[in-house]
Amino acid sequence: MATAFSVPKFAAQPFNPISPTSQQKPLIFPTAASPFLGSTRKLLHLSSSSQLNLRRRSSGSVFAVSDIVKEKKSTSIPSLLITKEEGLELYEDMVLGRAFEDMCAQMYYRGKMFGFVHLYNGQEAISTGFIKLLKQQDSVVSTYRDHVHALSKGVPARAVMSELFGKTTGCCRGQGGSMHMFSSEHNLIGGFAFIGEGIPVATGAAFSSKYRREVLKEADCDHVTLAFFGDGTCNNGQFFECLNMAALWKLPIVFVVENNLWAIGMSHLRATSDPQIYKKGPAFGMPGVHVDGMDVLKVREVAKEAIARARRGEGPTLVECETYRFRGHSLADPDELRDPTEKAHYAARDPITALKKYLIENNLSGEAELKAIDKKIDELLEDAVEFADESPLPPRSQLLENVFADPKGFGIGPDGRYRCEDPKFTEGTAHV
Amino acid sequence: MLAIARQRILGQSFQKIRPAVSVLRSYSSAAKQITVREALNSALDEEMSADPKVFLMGEEVGEYQGAYKITKGLLEKYGPERVLDTPITEAGFTGIGVGAAYYGLKPVVEFMTFNFSMQAIDHIINSAAKSNYMSAGQISVPIVFRGPNGAAAGVGAQHSQCYASWYASCPGLKVLSPYNSEDARGLLKAAIRDPDPVVFLENELLYGESFPVSDEVLDSSFCIPIGKAKIEREGKDVTITAFSKMVGYALKAAEILEKDGIYAEVINLRSIRPLDRSTINASVRKTNRLVTVEEGFPQHGVGAEICASVVEESFAYLDAPVERIAGADVPMPYAANLERMAVPQIEDIVRAARRACYRSVPLAAAA
Numbered sequence: 158m159a160t161a162f163s164v165p166k167f168a169a170q171p172f173n174p175i176s177p178t179s180q181q182k183p184l185i186f187p188t189a190a191s192p193f194l195g196s197t198r199k200l201l202h203l204s205s206s207s208q209l210n211l212r213r214r215s216s217g218s219v220f221a222v223s224d225i226v227k228e229k230k231s232t233s234i235p236s237l238l239i240t241k242e243e244g245l246e247l248y249e250d251m252v253l254g255r256a257f258e259d260m261c262a263q264m265y266y267r268g269k270m271f272g273f274v275h276l277y278n279g280q281e282a283i284s285t286g287f288i289k290l291l292k293q294q295d296s297v298v299s300t301y302r303d304h305v306h307a308l309s310k311g312v313p314a315r316a317v318m319s320e321l322f323g324k325t326t327g328c329c330r331g332q333g334g335s336m337h338m339f340s341s342e343h344n345l346i347g348g349f350a351f352i353g354e355g356i357p358v359a360t361g362a363a364f365s366s367k368y369r370r371e372v373l374k375e376a377d378c379d380h381v382t383l384a385f386f387g388d389g390t391c392n393n394g395q396f397f398e399c400l401n402m403a404a405l406w407k408l409p410i411v412f413v414v415e416n417n418l419w420a421i422g423m424s425h426l427r428a429t430s431d432p433q434i435y436k437k438g439p440a441f442g443m444p445g446v447h448v449d450g451m452d453v454l455k456v457r458e459v460a461k462e463a464i465a466r467a468r469r470g471e472g473p474t475l476v477e478c479e480t481y482r483f484r485g486h487s488l489a490d491p492d493e494l495r496d497p498t499e500k501a502h503y504a505a506r507d508p509i510t511a512l513k514k515y516l517i518e519n520n521l522s523g524e525a526e527l528k529a530i531d532k533k534i535d536e537l538l539e540d541a542v543e544f545a546d547e548s549p550l551p552p553r554s555q556l557l558e559n560v561f562a563d564p565k566g567f568g569i570g571p572d573g574r575y576r577c578e579d580p581k582f583t584e585g586t587a588h589v
Numbered sequence: 590m591l592a593i594a595r596q597r598i599l600g601q602s603f604q605k606i607r608p609a610v611s612v613l614r615s616y617s618s619a620a621k622q623i624t625v626r627e628a629l630n631s632a633l634d635e636e637m638s639a640d641p642k643v644f645l646m647g648e649e650v651g652e653y654q655g656a657y658k659i660t661k662g663l664l665e666k667y668g669p670e671r672v673l674d675t676p677i678t679e680a681g682f683t684g685i686g687v688g689a690a691y692y693g694l695k696p697v698v699e700f701m702t703f704n705f706s707m708q709a710i711d712h713i714i715n716s717a718a719k720s721n722y723m724s725a726g727q728i729s730v731p732i733v734f735r736g737p738n739g740a741a742a743g744v745g746a747q748h749s750q751c752y753a754s755w756y757a758s759c760p761g762l763k764v765l766s767p768y769n770s771e772d773a774r775g776l777l778k779a780a781i782r783d784p785d786p787v788v789f790l791e792n793e794l795l796y797g798e799s800f801p802v803s804d805e806v807l808d809s810s811f812c813i814p815i816g817k818a819k820i821e822r823e824g825k826d827v828t829i830t831a832f833s834k835m836v837g838y839a840l841k842a843a844e845i846l847e848k849d850g851i852y853a854e855v856i857n858l859r860s861i862r863p864l865d866r867s868t869i870n871a872s873v874r875k876t877n878r879l880v881t882v883e884e885g886f887p888q889h890g891v892g893a894e895i896c897a898s899v900v901e902e903s904f905a906y907l908d909a910p911v912e913r914i915a916g917a918d919v920p921m922p923y924a925a926n927l928e929r930m931a932v933p934q935i936e937d938i939v940r941a942a943r944r945a946c947y948r949s950v951p952l953a954a955a956a
Contacts, residue, residue: 329724329725329727330725333725339720339724339727340727342727346728347720347724348723349715349716350715351715354711354716357682357687357688357712358684358685358687358688358712359688360681360684361689361692362688362689362691363688364685364689365691365692365693365694366692371670372641372644372670373642395680398676398678398681398682401678402676402682558725558726559721559722559725559726560722561721561763561785562721562729565814565815566763566815566816567863568816568864569863569868570867571866571867572867
């Protein structure tokens with residue numbers, strides 16, 4: 158790991174072509190030290206760690222999933238990983254995610270959206286690669302960077318956009334906002350602002366799936382839960398607590414780390430004693446996999462195996478996806494600490510461009526068809542924005558609604574009856 | 590204590606149905622006595638057998654039979670899938686309970702003491718209490734967090750804090766605090782059946798105390814409504830509100846005051862959130878004087894909220910300033926005599942009631 162300073166030697170070697178589907182191009186290292194040492198060191202480290210990872214994967218690793226991926230890679234005939242329909246579905250989903258986030262930025266600067274908005278540009282491969290393999294009853298738990306997870310899971314773009322505008326037609330009637338997307342119909346159970354908060358909740362959702370099957374005897378209940386979180390969260394206590402309990406009780410969950418190398422302005426390397434997150438899985442008795450998160454097909458392969466493992470009842474998996482966010486942490490983040498070279502490096506690995514290239518090169522689709530999809534998404538978003546614009550703001554009576562499922566929790570009024578039984582309760586002054 | 594309890598039961602049974610049978614029973618003084626521990630255990634047992642979605646989780650709840658033996662026998666009866674011994678991971682297992690509750694299961698999460706709930710408070714507040722609101726009613730969280738709260742005997746500062754006011758300030762939570770066995774049974778059953786997150790604050794020192802209970806309480810469908818306080822003792826001169834262990838002290842104080850000719854009305858709050866403001870205010874309007882008693886820290890406590898509520902709604906009826914009795918404004922000391930000074934005692938309640946009735950000189954303003 159302390160290879161950061163020996164990396165210039167790697168630059169002289171040709172890139173190790175272990176995996177034919179690898180899309181990494183040879184790196185050009187900046188010779189002058191950039192003012193932000195962290196990011197330069199990270200750039201240098203990146204190539205070394207990915208070299209290490211490649212080598213590790215090929216040298217008979219102990220991780221069950223990596224073996225399968227390794228086998229796939231070693232077949233000399235490059236079989237297509239997806240069909241045309243799947244390819245178009247993946248493309249459309251990623252374009253929807255990207256276009257939606259760009260529209261959010263536009264709306265924010267126009268003042269239609271407010272508060273904290275965290276955009277997902279650049280990480281679409283993970284959301285699409287994983288969530289498109291799920292059934293409706295499977296659950297997804299996310300963080301504050303949850304717009305695209307919601308869209309991939311099936312929440313209509315209109316509902317998400319209205320929620321962001323704070324209108325009553327939003328998926329949470331405007332009460333949740335950007336960071337708290339919930340949809341019980343699509344089994345998207347949040348949307349949590351605290352990092353690490355979603356992980357135990359996801360573990361609980363997985364627990365409920367196992368409980369239903371074993372105690373309540375609902376024989377076909379094999380729902381899987383996916384927990385998405387970032388690299389910063391992997392230093393949080395709750396993460397380790399849940400790795401322990403998920404492995405202990407063999408829960409049907411996949412822990413997906415979206416390692417975009419930055420937690421606001423804190424580089425992953427500056428914050429973590431051992432930056433290779435996937436290694437923390439085996440410490441708790443579950444497989445840990447590292448995958449290139451800018452390549453949706455690779456992510457999909459790993460996801461297939463991890464989800465199938467969970468569904469079979471073999472327990473959890475920790476998947477670390479190396480990815481990058483093209484924008485800042487949030488729309489309020491000036492994003493000054495990240496090295497432009499690093500950003501350019503990852504911008505060249507844009508997952509959407511990569512998939513487009515793959516589809517065209519393998520004759521799965523043509524330019525015209527893909528452009529048609531782009532246009533369709535643009536229209537969808539225009540419609541979503543219009544819908545959100547025209548939707549009404551929540552009425553005053555909504556303020557006190559939904560605090561409790563059983564609203565007797567508001568107690569007894571001066572007339573001796575439960576306050577919630579008074580029909581005028583939610584319309585009067587919010588004096589409880 | 591027992592004599593008063595018997596008198597109370599007598600008084601209650603006269604108002605109840607089936608007078609002949611209950612009168613006979615009270616004369617033969619065979620009202621069944623159960624400890625609070627037995628009450629909680631039987632409530633958990635009955636709710637778990639009635640609904641297979643109810644399960645327990647916590648440290649030592651299974652093989653150890655419960656750190657305070659509240660969950661004794663439940664592992665043998667329901668198996669390790671429904672009585673889960675967890676590792677020492679409050680944040681983790683509380684979150685797991687919340688996630689399970691999102692999907693309709695009914696966890697009862699035990700904290701060995703509520704002090705440890707501070708390690709999990711993010712989940713209690715942010716993912717349990719606020720979820721129904723944030724999701725606009727799509728996701729309700731039928732979870733119960735229970736465990737001993739407040740001071741025990743000589744356990745030091747980090748094991749003695751009372752969390753009633755912390756949790757009661759959060760919308761979306763229901764906070765209950767039982768006093769006797771009847772409260773314990775009825776409120777725990779109501780809490781488990783309730784579709785919202787409930788924080789259930791027990792008291793370690795009350796676990797071993799026996800209280801008489803009627804047959805109605807022992808029935809498996811017995812529930813106490815959440816949000817209603819109980820007037821434990823009627824009076825006309827001063828209202829004393831209390832919850833948990835302090836109800837016992839308030840009742841004893843009321844007896845002492847009776848000798849002085851002050852008839853105190855003792856209200857057992859039972860439910861801290863929602864607070865039964867109408868009962869408290871009705872009582873204050875009757876007696877015109879109020880003493881609030883609690884074990885926790887004085888600033889921003891339950892007594893502060895009651896005082897503000899009474900001032901807002903019944904100001905014209907108050908004949909004296911509201912007296913607040915609370916624990917000392919210090920972390921709980923260890924030495925036995927200091928601990929006794931740091932927690933309200935019966936004499937403090939008596940003195941405060943006398944002050945409220947202008948029978949003694951008020952103390953100078955403290956720091």
